[in-house]
Every structure is written in structure tokens, then in C-alpha cells.
Amino acid sequence: MQxxxxxxxxxxxxxxxxxxxxxxxxxxxLGLTLPGRIGExxxxxxxxxxxxxxxxxxxxxxxxxxxxxxADLAGIYARAPHSLTDISHREVGFRISGPAAATLLSMGCPxxxxxxxxxxxxxxxxxxxxxxxxxxxxxxFRMDVWRSFAPHVRSLLEIGQQELAAGL
Amino acid sequence: xxxxxxxxxxxTLPEAEFAYAGEAHIARPADPMATSDEEWRDYLFIRTNAxxxxxxxxxxxxxxxxxxNALRDTVSDRFLMTYKAGVPRxxxxxxxxxx
Numbered sequence: 001m002q003x004x005x006x007x008x009x010x011x012x013x014x015x016x017x018x019x020x021x022x023x024x025x026x027x028x029x030l031g032l033t034l035p036g037r038i039g040e041x042x043x044x045x046x047x048x049x050x051x052x053x054x055x056x057x058x059x060x061x062x063x064x065x066x067x068x069x070x071a072d073l074a075g076i077y078a079r080a081p082h083s084l085t086d087i088s089h090r091e092v093g094f095r096i097s098g099p100a101a102a103t104l105l106s107m108g109c110p111x112x113x114x115x116x117x118x119x120x121x122x123x124x125x126x127x128x129x130x131x132x133x134x135x136x137x138x139x140x141f142r143m144d145v146w147r148s149f150a151p152h153v154r155s156l157l158e159i160g161q162q163e164l165a166a167g168l
Numbered sequence: 169x170x171x172x173x174x175x176x177x178x179x180t181l182p183e184a185e186f187a188y189a190g191e192a193h194i195a196r197p198a199d200p201m202a203t204s205d206e207e208w209r210d211y212l213f214i215r216t217n218a219x220x221x222x223x224x225x226x227x228x229x230x231x232x233x234x235x236x237n238a239l240r241d242t243v244s245d246r247f248l249m250t251y252k253a254g255v256p257r258x259x260x261x262x263x264x265x266x267x
Contacts, residue, residue: 037178038176038177038178038179038231038232039177039179052232052233053176053231053232053233053234054176054232054234056232056233110169110182110184110185111181111182111185115179122231123230123231123232123233124185124230124231125184125185125230130229130230
């Protein structure tokens with residue numbers, strides 16, 4: 001059972017909170033339509049926007065794009081009040097890929113991962129840590145973990161990899 | 169593990185993602201200054217402790233983060249319904265199987 005776990009390079013992450021009339025304006029400033037349903041995702045180039053709650057979105061982008069996003073949204077703040085918080089350093093990203101990726105994640109995640117379609121992402125649990133789980137492809141997951149939980153999650157994933165390799 | 173339907177995510181998800189948050193539909197007295205000590209004590213501490221269907225609050229803490237209300241049978245631990253916060257208290261479902 002093949003599965004690889006790798007730590008991803010840092011990216012810019014933002015927590016965006018906006019409601020009602022501001023949603024369309026913020027989407028326009030970012031050059032896309034903010035997804036309306038929880039778990040849906042929208043992409044424009046390297047920018048990915050994931051809907052986490054009724055008024056909450058997560059933005060990820062390359063680090064070079066950070067200043068541009070802040071400036072774009074600051075420009076519309078008067079018209080569309082919102083909260084944009086830089087959380088880039090709060091989280092560490094892991095990529096879990098391979099035919100056994102879902103099996104490995106199911107060791108810590110209580111969700112039914114078969115029902116998480118590729119192209120979607122959700123906030124959920126891994127063991128006791130709150131994580132954001134993106135399904136980039138059928139056998140490709142990305143997990144954003146709070147920095148202080150990362151060593152714990154990493155060691156659990158390593159134990160799981162060893163168990164899978166041993167055929168347990 | 170219990171499965172709970174989150175009315176915001178519109179998905180039925182494992183209990184581990186949720187947190188219990190006490191009895192629902194407890195309104196803060198509109199004018200605390202005019203409230204007697206006994207009424208304030210009742211507001212803060214006195215709960216129904218129902219045996220059977222119980223209106224209670226839950227939070228989808230490892231998910232959308234929202235508080236919502238649920239009607240749970242405290243005997244069977246079955247969730248009879250869940251609904252968004254702010255919605256008036258619905259009537260009891262007609263049958264035990266209504267979910």
C-alpha cells in the first residue's frame with residue numbers, strides 16, 4: 001500500500017470573514033466568485049478559496065501574492081466591510097498522496113472520506129487536532145495543521161505509514 | 169459514534185466534530201437591573217434536566233464553527249432534529265421516527 005507524506009513549502013494563508021452584501025464585492029476584488037456552500041472551493045491561478053462556514057473562507061496563495069491580496073481587499077473595505085486576517089504562520093501543510101492516502105487519513109479522521117469529493121475541502125479533526133483537509137484528487141490530500149499540533153500529527157502519520165507498509 | 173446533522177453544512181457528520189453547549193432557548197432577561205436575585209439564579213443555573221426529548225445547543229466546533237439547536241432524546245440518545253440558531257422552538261415531531 002503506497003502512500004507518501006511530505007511537508008509543503010510555506011504559502012500565504014488568510015482567514016476571510018464577510019457576510020451578506022460584501023460577499024460579491026470581495027469575490028470581484030479577488031477575481032472569482034466566492035463559493036457559497038461549505039466545503040466548496042474556487043481557484044484562480046494559484047489562488048484557492050475554500051468555504052469553511054456560512055461567512056468564513058480560507059484563502060491560500062503563493063507568498064509573493066500576499067501583499068497584492070491585502071492591497072486589493074483594503075481598497076474595497078469602505079464599500080464591503082470584512083475581516084482579512086493573515087494566518088500564514090499559524091499552519092503547516094502536509095501532502096498525503098498515493099493509493100492508500102485515504103486509508104492513512106482514516107486512522108485519525110472520523111469523517112467518511114469517500115464522501116469528500118475531489119476538489120472539495122473541509123475543516124475536520126485528525127486525532128484531537130482541528131485540521132483543514134483538502135482533497136486535491138482521488139488519491140491526493142492536503143492537510144493544514146496548526147503549527148503546535150504538527151509534530152503530533154506528523155508522528156501519527158509516520159506510525160500509520162509503517163503499519164500500512166507492514167501490511168497491518 | 170453518533171452522527172449529527174449540521175444544519176449549516178447540510179451534512180451528517182461524526183459526533184467528534186461537535187461540542188455540546190447546554191440547554192437551548194434560554195433567553196437572557198431583557199432588563200437585568202429589574203430582575204430579582206431568584207429570577208437571575210433561575211436564568212443562570214436552573215435547567216429542565218429532561219428525561220426524553222430535550223432542546224439543546226450544539227456547536228460544530230471542528231467544522232463550520234456555528235452554534236445550532238438540536239432536539240435529542242436523552243433516553244435513547246437519538247437526534248430527532250437539528251435546526252439553525254435563532255429559529256423559534258419547533259414542535260415535537262409527530263412520531264419517534266421523524267428525523
